[in-house]
Amino acid sequence: MKEFELIKRLIPGLATNKETVVGAGDDCAVLDVGIAEKLLLFKTDAVVEGVHFTRDAGWTRVGRKALSRALSDIAAMAGEPISALVTLGLPSGFDFKNVEEIYQGIHERAALFDVSISGGETVRSTQGLFISISIIGWAPRSRLLLRKNMRRADALFVTGELGGSLTGKHLDFIARIEEAKWLAEHFEIHALMDVSDGLAGDLQRLMEASGLGIELLAEAIPVSKEAKIAARRGGPSALQRALSDGEDFELLFTVSASKAVELLDAWKERFPGLKLSCIGKVVAEKGIRILSKKRGPVELDCDGYDHFQ
Amino acid sequence: MKEFELIKRLIPGLATNKETVVGAGDDCAVLDVGIAEKLLLFKTDAVVEGVHFTRDAGWTRVGRKALSRALSDIAAMAGEPISALVTLGLPSGFDFKNVEEIYQGIHERAALFDVSISGGETVRSTQGLFISISIIGWAPRSRLLLRKNMRRADALFVTGELGGSLTGKHLDFIARIEEAKWLAEHFEIHALMDVSDGLAGDLQRLMEASGLGIELLAEAIPVSKEAKIAARRGGPSALQRALSDGEDFELLFTVSASKAVELLDAWKERFPGLKLSCIGKVVAEKGIRILSKKRGPVELDCDGYDHFQ
Known part of the structure; x- marks a missing residue:
């Protein structure tokens, strides 16, 4: 529960602006980008080796999980996903074949909902792999399910x-x-x-x-x-x-x-x-x-x- | 240069859709979300302890850097930033005071450009702190500087x-x-x-x-x-x-x-x-x-x- 405590203490101080309809504290942030019938959903979600998965899961399944968790946050706003970015934290010596398998899992789930994977980045991770997914989507302006x-x-x-x-x-x-x-x-x-x-x-x-x-x-x-x-x-x-x-x-x-x-x-x-x-x-x-x-x-x-x- | 090699091999296979104007390979992904004069920029950027900063930098400066790097990617498209999400990977026992300092640095830079910090998440990191920033912004449709x-x-x-x-x-x-x-x-x-x-x-x-x-x-x-x-x-x-x-x-x-x-x-x-x-x-x-x-x-x-x- 520690994460929730931490977040709760941080939320009141977070920077806001006129586009922000919902900041932190719901399944996604909600932004008004000036489209009559829709609001933009914005969310990030990470899976960390040893916390959210272990290597014996198989890398394709790890990729599936990483994207599906972010998609589930869009679902939690009755939203429609548009595009996702993938940040991979790779331990040194991590095999490229495994990265391909992770992407295979990500793509399997992206294909189900016509989500584009519009890039991202790889960074070195000092220990253990992590995958952070950023996702944007639409929510109907008239049915914001907070x-x-x-x-x-x-x-x-x-x-x-x-x-x-x-x-x-x-x-x-x-x-x-x-x-x-x-x-x-x-x-x-x-x-x-x-x-x-x-x-x-x-x-x-x-x-x-x-x-x-x-x-x-x-x-x-x-x-x-x-x-x-x-x-x-x-x-x-x-x-x-x-x-x-x-x-x-x-x-x-x-x-x-x-x-x-x-x-x-x-x-x-x-x-x-x-x-x-x-x-x-x-x-x-x-x-x-x-x-x-x-x-x-x-x-x-x-x-x-x-x-x- | 390893990252570039990895990315180059992955890019051709990335999932795309009708909203995607530019996927991976430029400073930001560019998405057409149906606004006449503007295109949506979408980017993620992470800093990792021991790779992009060391603890002696001071946490406020680490926060500054984390957001500024993402803002620099928006600048690289002559864009206007709207909102950012912060994913913090925290080593066990990390002091909340330090998290507050990181956010102080993030907020200093957010305030300069009226960027909202619309949430994010904290995850456990098995070793070393990381900060992954997701950012969205606008680019003028008529002046896409690829x-x-x-x-x-x-x-x-x-x-x-x-x-x-x-x-x-x-x-x-x-x-x-x-x-x-x-x-x-x-x-x-x-x-x-x-x-x-x-x-x-x-x-x-x-x-x-x-x-x-x-x-x-x-x-x-x-x-x-x-x-x-x-x-x-x-x-x-x-x-x-x-x-x-x-x-x-x-x-x-x-x-x-x-x-x-x-x-x-x-x-x-x-x-x-x-x-x-x-x-x-x-x-x-x-x-x-x-x-x-x-x-x-x-x-x-x-x-x-x-x-x-």
Whole structure:
């Protein structure tokens, strides 16, 4: 959580200008560049060896992950990606063949969404490889889905299944660009973000941005098969893993409760292969509480951890 | 030079799309985002501890350098910067006070050109600090100053003085945003870039992009006081240092020879405190030759080194 603390302290002092609609603190920065119907999204995201991947993943998958994470930030604004730049930090003696494989992975994901890779640079890295991706995209001016737009009594939804991403999904996922665009076009979504730091941590962000609280239904949280298998081997429960593993890159959003059923029905028709779960609701009282049949309400801390264990 | 080799092999395979006017290979990527009179510039640039700076520089200066390098790339397209994102790679245990100092330096330079710092992220770095800056800006659609636009018989100019940047200028320089904008507005500049890898290396880039050659006048090259002082202590000559030290962040550009005198006069009036030197001309025959009164023409290699020593 250290990063969030650091960022929180820095944000109030960041330089702004007349183009800046949203600076730091949401999934992307949003800039008004004078186009009537659109706003420019601007984002950077890095993966670091030993932190976000290890070499045994294979370099193509590392490339996929690097671009997909940035694409997921564009998805989190229901945006359309345009172009990305790639900064490679290469340890000395790094094989060019591996660089080609990294680019192969990047290109695989770029091709899915017609994103250009408009250059970048390579720098020496004193230890370990890193890939920093900068990306720009468009968001519809009339449907800017900021975290702070969450409203009291909204229904809270999440796509896919959560937890256990480290077994492979964190490398191979496809950013939910299409799904987010469809959502923004067909429903009046209030707040949208991607689940990157674990459901509990990301809900904390929604909460802080909106000043509202969240009530989760434990039984409604979509726990992945991978989280269940891992839990059977010991350690945290499957639900705990779904709450805190992170790197799910699913969409987390809120919509008026009155639209919840209609949305679920339309979703099933449009994306029959992808689960959509209503996992709780937005409440006035701050904090994240999780309700289960067995235990009643339990307060979650920002890691989704201690209080629940 | 390894980076250039790597990039050269990667560029032909990079993904492109209909928005991409210029992908990799110039100072910035150039994107057509549908605004009549403007094109979007997009660039990323990183500084790495132990490569681009050492800790004894002081963190404010490191922050200055990080943003100024990216601003210099915008200047190299005669562009106007809009917004930047900051990716900080922090070694474990890095003091928050130092992060604040880095941001102070970044903000000093952002304020000079009304650039917003719209966020970014911090990642763990396994060893040494790095700062990667992503920047966007505008370039006038009608005056896109690409490297390949250099023409035969153009006069070649450089601003300021070259060499010895490591004594301090590489940390404290101010990107030539104003000067480049003025040049583009008042003269029909053909090719423009910033001198970041040393005059000889950057001329090589101009040459490769245009398919033309360059003839330099040794006596016309503006050698900095710092390069002269260093040369007196031994090692490479002052001229050699001006050719190959790098990190000068001056503007290098070409214009029709018939405009050279007019430009020099207008420059002196507009920027009386900043030297402008005509250092040579563009020729049809490929290669970079340097002419001096003492030695006659000598071929320069891409490092500006071996053949000249």
